[in-house]
Amino acid sequence: MEVTRRKLLQGMGFLAGAIVLRNLAGPEQALAAVEDFPGYPERFGMLTDTTMCVGCRWCEVACAQANSMPPPAALSDKSVFNKMRRPSAEALTVVNRYTDPADTKRTVFRKMQCMHCNEPACVLQRARLRLCLPGGCAGED
Numbered sequence: 155m156e157v158t159r160r161k162l163l164q165g166m167g168f169l170a171g172a173i174v175l176r177n178l179a180g181p182e183q184a185l186a187a188v189e190d191f192p193g194y195p196e197r198f199g200m201l202t203d204t205t206m207c208v209g210c211r212w213c214e215v216a217c218a219q220a221n222s223m224p225p226p227a228a229l230s231d232k233s234v235f236n237k238m239r240r241p242s243a244e245a246l247t248v249v250n251r252y253t254d255p256a257d258t259k260r261t262v263f264r265k266m267q268c269m270h271c272n273e274p275a276c277v278l279q280r281a282r283l284r285l286c287l288p289g290g291c292a293g294e295d
């Protein structure tokens with residue numbers, strides 16, 4: 155079969171059109187996938203008014219006990235507020251203290267915790283890292 159310039163351009167035009175059509179149709183497919191997604195009907199959500207936090211850190215204690223983790227620093231130890239903490243493999247719940255920028259005499263506490271994701275990227279990422287770099291993941295237990 156002789157390939158002429160005209161046939162080549164026609165072919166490329168057809169190919170380009172097919173790609174555009176597929177991308178145009180993509181969102182519907184994505185929507186169909188979402189509509190088919192069963193979600194997690196057995197899971198519960200929890201709504202917490204964090205503006206009411208008084209920084210008692212009992213949630214840190216309860217979280218450590220519930221997850222059989224080492225207890226956090228003593229509740230009387232206010233030095234934990236000297237540096238900003240983030241949830242980690244050692245502490246899934248942490249409370250930080252901030253000064254209200256609008257009123258520097260006012261202290262604000264903010265609880266940060268594991269969000270109990272349905273598909274936790276951190277665990278998936280760790281598993282993937284474990285596969286790739288045995289024992290290489292920073293902060294692994």
Ligand code: SF4
Nearest residue numbers: 207208209210211213
């Ligand atoms: S969120 Fe934690 S630190 Fe804040 S009030 Fe509740 S238990 Fe205390």
